[in-house]
Amino acid sequence: MEWKAKLISHRSKNRIVVYFKSNSELVTRIRSIAGATWSRTLYAWHVPDTEENRFRFKIVELPNKIPTEDNLVQLHKFKNWMLSKRYSQNTVKTYTEALGNFLYFFKEKSVIEITNEDLIEFNNEYILRKNLSASYQNQIVNAIKLFYSTVQGKKIEIEGIHRPKRAKLLPNVLSKAEVKQILNAHINLKHRVMLSLIYSCGLRCGELLNLKPSDIDSKRNLIFIHQAKGKKDRIAPLSPKILSLLRDYYKLYKPKIWLFEGHLNGEPYSEKSLQSVLKLALQKTGIQKPVTLHWLRHSYATHLLENGTDLRYIQELLGHNSSKTTEIYTHVSTKSLQQIRSPFDDL
Numbered sequence: 051m052e053w054k055a056k057l058i059s060h061r062s063k064n065r066i067v068v069y070f071k072s073n074s075e076l077v078t079r080i081r082s083i084a085g086a087t088w089s090r091t092l093y094a095w096h097v098p099d100t101e102e103n104r105f106r107f108k109i110v111e112l113p114n115k116i117p118t119e120d121n122l123v124q125l126h127k128f129k130n131w132m133l134s135k136r137y138s139q140n141t142v143k144t145y146t147e148a149l150g151n152f153l154y155f156f157k158e159k160s161v162i163e164i165t166n167e168d169l170i171e172f173n174n175e176y177i178l179r180k181n182l183s184a185s186y187q188n189q190i191v192n193a194i195k196l197f198y199s200t201v202q203g204k205k206i207e208i209e210g211i212h213r214p215k216r217a218k219l220l221p222n223v224l225s226k227a228e229v230k231q232i233l234n235a236h237i238n239l240k241h242r243v244m245l246s247l248i249y250s251c252g253l254r255c256g257e258l259l260n261l262k263p264s265d266i267d268s269k270r271n272l273i274f275i276h277q278a279k280g281k282k283d284r285i286a287p288l289s290p291k292i293l294s295l296l297r298d299y300y301k302l303y304k305p306k307i308w309l310f311e312g313h314l315n316g317e318p319y320s321e322k323s324l325q326s327v328l329k330l331a332l333q334k335t336g337i338q339k340p341v342t343l344h345w346l347r348h349s350y351a352t353h354l355l356e357n358g359t360d361l362r363y364i365q366e367l368l369g370h371n372s373s374k375t376t377e378i379y380t381h382v383s384t385k386s387l388q389q390i391r392s393p394f395d396d397l
Contacts, residue, residue: 055107057099060089064099066107067092079143081322102186105151121153124161128197138281145193152190162203166210169194173214184214221348223382228337229349235331243292243299244310244324245331247273248343251286252350252368254279255325255343259318261309263300268293275369284369351376355383 053070060067067089070076077095080086083106085098097103128149132142155172156164177187191213198206224232229249236242248258257275265274271288278284288296305311310319328343347368354364365376 053107058092058096060092060096065096066099066103067094067096068107069094081320082140086322102147102182105154106147121161124197124201125150125153128200131200132196136281144189145196148186148190148193149197152194161201163205165205166207169206169211187214220382221352221378222339222341222345223352224339224341224345224349226353228335228339229346229353231335231337232328232331232341232346235334236327239295239299239302240310241327241331243295244319244327245346246292246295249346249350250289250292251275252347252354253286254347255321259308259310259321259324262307263305263309265309266293266296268297278369280369280371282369284366286367348379348382351379352382355379 053068053073053076055066055068058065058067068080080095080097083097083103086095087097088095097107125146129142129146132145137145152172153161155176156168159168173187176182177190191211194206195208195211198204198208233242233246233249236245244258247253248255251273253275257278260276261273265276266288267274268288271290271293272285273288275284275286303311307316308318311317312319312323325343328341332341351364351368354367355361361373361376361380364379365373368376370376
């Protein structure tokens with residue numbers, strides 16, 4: 051796979067432009083990068099100029115940080131091990147790049163010679179100094195832990211690897227009135243159905259785009275989500291209202307392979323196009339909040355909770371491994387909070 055990347059200034063912003071011959075696999079990978087854009091003037095894809103992207107496209111300047119040949123062999127073995135264990139392509143790609151970044155930091159140091167003190171140095175001198183995110187640091191920790199669990203005779207102690215302290219952020223939730231505005235903003239039936247299905251079933255963006263017509267069970271009012279996050283299958287109930295919309299959509303568009311297809315028949319609708327659908331809906335409604343597609347999933351879970359749905363059922367519907375993940379919605383549900391009387395009213 052041949053490509054060439056370089057730093058540019060495009061429309062007064064620092065970007066990384068990537069040139070390559072037509073390659074569907076590379077297009078899919080670049081599309082998955084946040085902020086990736088196709089330029090008609092450059093006739094190439096370009097992505098934000100970030101530390102992660104500089105390393106991803108091999109233009110990070112790390113002088114005298116060339117890994118040993120053995121480290122490269124170990125990195126290749128690690129990638130093959132993950133593939134043999136059937137890790138998802140995204141995980142394999144993310145962990146390989148994260149671990150490669152870690153190994154590049156050390157000058158001519160063998161994998162088995164790296165210690166926990168080296169990891170602390172990496173965090174302080176690379177992650178913190180370059181002001182990289184805690185989530186990116188956590189990705190590297192995940193990769194290092196998994197990698198060193200397969201390496202024999204190492205000096206690093208897996209149990210001693212600490213994770214960054216992460217901020218406890220509440221999920222962003224829309225009111226039912228705001229959701230209704232967004233879902234009714236589009237005249238285009240396909241656009242309305244896509245956004246409505248995400249909210250009505252609490253789907254992730256990728257789950258929606260991977261749906262096939264056969265995943266809709268209209269007789270039992272169910273939708274099947276296959277091999278979602280964590281390689282798990284799950285089912286979710288379909289409301290009669292969304293099922294009616296789906297029937298109208300199917301009659302009009304007659305999808306062949308994917309439930310929602312792009313301009314080319316048989317090709318799935320792209321994530322970038324779906325994000326544009328939401329962006330246009332927000333412009334039409336005048337909602338100023340920085341709404342993302344995932345806000346609709348958060349809103350679905352919170353509104354279920356406010357309607358009295360048991361938290362255990364919400365966990366199953368969302369496909370969460372742990373109930374602790376689902377419990378976060380109790381902190382944004384307003385049903386109980388609105389019943390609390392402020393002592394200020396008694397003054």
